[in-house]
Amino acid sequence: MRWRAAGRQLVWLLLAAVLCSTPALAQTPDEAFLASLGELREASFADKEQIAVRLIDSRHPRAHDVLSALLDDRLYFRASDMAVFITKTAGENAASLELVDPLTLKDAGSSPTDALTKIGTNNRLRRSLRIAVARFDLANPDPGVRLAAVTEMLRSLDESGAALLKERAGVETDPGVKAEIDIGLALSALDGTDTPARLAAISALAGRPRQQVRNRLALLLDKNPDGTYVEPDESVRAAAAAAVSRIDRARTLYGGVETLFFGLSLGSVLVLAAIGLAITFGVMGVINMAHGELMMLGAYTTYVVQTLMPQHIGASILVAIPAAFLVAGLAGVILERSIIRFLYGRPLETLLATFGVSLVLQQLVRSIFTANNRDVETPAWMSGTLQLGDALAITYNRLYIVIFTMIVFAILLAVLRRTKLGLEIRAVSQNRAMARAMGIRSEWVDAMTFGLGSGIAGVAGVALSQLTNVGPNLGQSYIIDSFMVVVFGGVGNLWGTLIGGMSMGIVNKLLEPYAGAVLGKIFVLVALILFIQSRPRGLFPQTGRAAENQ
């Protein structure tokens, strides 16, 4: 027994000796990296530049992170043990900062700001660091990173940057990145003196309708205070003028496309808000003034789902959609069973009673969630923009709203046209007595129809929670617009609601640049009031026997 224990001890000792001696023999890349970091603590700005070059040359995988942290004022060392850390945020005013180990990039706890010292930079150092980081990124295998690096460099392009781009242009294979580099090279060529090269640059830039390019070209057309042109060469001026007008035309076109898209996305919101109403109002003839509050319930459901699963914001939206449908749908069924069914055939009374319900629901969420707005987070996959060409940027959340509206619309249409419930809904709405004679339980159908319309309102609330503040007044602000959409499109016609909502959205956005948002909205409202005079039953009036009963 003793022998064995002693033997084990010996093995451990030997192992420890081997482990300890290795670094002494040859410094590992990590050791060298940390050593360089350590030097940064005391170095002068000039020395820091040297160290930065050394870090880059080492090709250490973390060099990029450390240098960008240094650039962003996020590189600190701890006074107690002189260890260097990257912080998650740059805030020097914060009481404490969260630390990240520069070698592993893992969380290393947090530390009070007092115990940390920032590794400072000056303008000269930052310039060279920016080039260094860009050089790093330009060599990155991911084309997205390379593209971002070039875009970043274009913001303030100087000679060294242009040289770097020229060097990179020869080896770049990705067409997107290459096009971006070409813009940079053309922009820097403008600063040169070689007229043919400048003309070539201008004609290359004329095809890139982005603000930055336009501004740079417009500079060539500026005049000095004494009336002479800044740019002495007439051929360059003429080419620049042609290029600017070409860019302006292209930007107007893209602007039109963008307005159209904004209109579609606003229209989608209107359609989403109105389509549940199109069922309860259009199919059942019930005026539900609490419809907006059912949307509000959907939005609050999204909030609750998010607070229940804070780790999975991305998935929470997908969970919230059915949850909001159920919550709002259930509320709708209760509303129908307890109040509305006693008021069928008395639309004005229904309007008043449901308005009362809307007040109660508003106060209810105020009592539960307070009157303050609640923050609903936008999942990562819904934020950001989709860049189409040089002048057209589409935000993902708008794009998803349009797609989502289309899906909801298609599902609803399918439910009404293809399912047994849809058949029964249509039968009851067309001729209640006959439907009952055929054995349809009309009371049950009423409840289900109302539940369906209300559930859609809840789903609309999920979408709205991504666009506006979630508060007790969320529903109120949409109710008038939704009624307008339904009335405009034609009661009892889902397609009318779709087309009505979309055209209202587009007209609103078309008017906005000329009249401003509020006045544009007033115009639309007044135009609708006038429209109803000439077509009291909307764009697509219901025809046939069902229309008589309205």
Place this chain on the structure above:
Amino acid sequence: MDGMRGRWASIVEDPGGTSLVGLLLAAAIAVPILNQLVPASSAFHVSTYLLTLIGKYLCYAMLAMAVDLVWGYCGILSLGHAAFFTLGGYAMGMYLMRQIGARGVYGNPVLPDFMVFLNWDKLPWFWYGFNHFGFAMLMVVLVPALLALVFGWLAFRSRVTGVYLSIMTQALSYAMMLAFFRNDMGFGGNNGFTDFKDLLGFDLHKDSTRVVLFVATAVALAAAYRACRAITASRAGRVIRAIRDAESRTRFLGYRVESYKLWTFVFSAVLAGIAGALYVPQVGIINPSEFAPINSIEVVIWVAVGGRGTLIGAVAGAVLVNYAKTFFTGALPEVWLYALGAMFVLTTLFLPRGIMGLIPRASNAR
């Protein structure tokens, strides 16, 4: 039935109305005495706060009567009567703003403060004449009347009825609210008008001015009641009720339904405008939030609670609901919306004819 007898009969058959008018006139005499002559220590003293509060209720009662005339008698559910009320209020407010003169913060003798603040150098054309009380009072009547005339002519001519009409009136009021919120409109943007100094030379902050305003409101309400009663008890009133009950049949009987509806609507809008004009100097402020659709809907619930189709019901409902509102928002602010919401639901479900429906004789007299 000749004219004299008919008029006499309408008074005799209207004991509720007679007592309402009597009550209003009695209040117009008694409340000022209780306010001015009875010492503040006495239990019978009516404070100026209470006097102004009652005056406010009476303005609301007049608005409710206007809504009742179109809804209860003619079957037009207007969800935009707050717009007429507010327009009347704005017309009065414009007069009061001009009366401030050089006593504003910026001391400009012609331009109201908000225009100086917006760097306007002259009065917009639609402000001309509002320094004359008579002209302002004319506008109190004409502006709501004109809006009602244009809107009503368009709507009734193309036979927009029922729920559609309700939603249209609501949209109208909403559009007005958005418009008046804009600074460029020249109506003070979202702050509206306030800081009024005096009316016809009388200081608005003095108790005596407030007493006079109260008396004017009570008398105006009594006169409005008599006018509405005269309409509803007349031959035209019977046609109007026929339209409410069977519009198509009335049309086929040869009556010009659109004209009856239009003039009822216009008259009602004028009443609402006058109510607004009386309201503004008493509360001392007018701003675009008065246009908010919820205000119009609240008026409808006053009428519903009181009993639509009875003018007295409208008055009673307005006073009762507003008293409840004052009480709840003071004592239990969270409960008020629950109470109001419940009132909407319960009245429509269980009291379709309101409080007046509980009194057998009044409901028979409909």
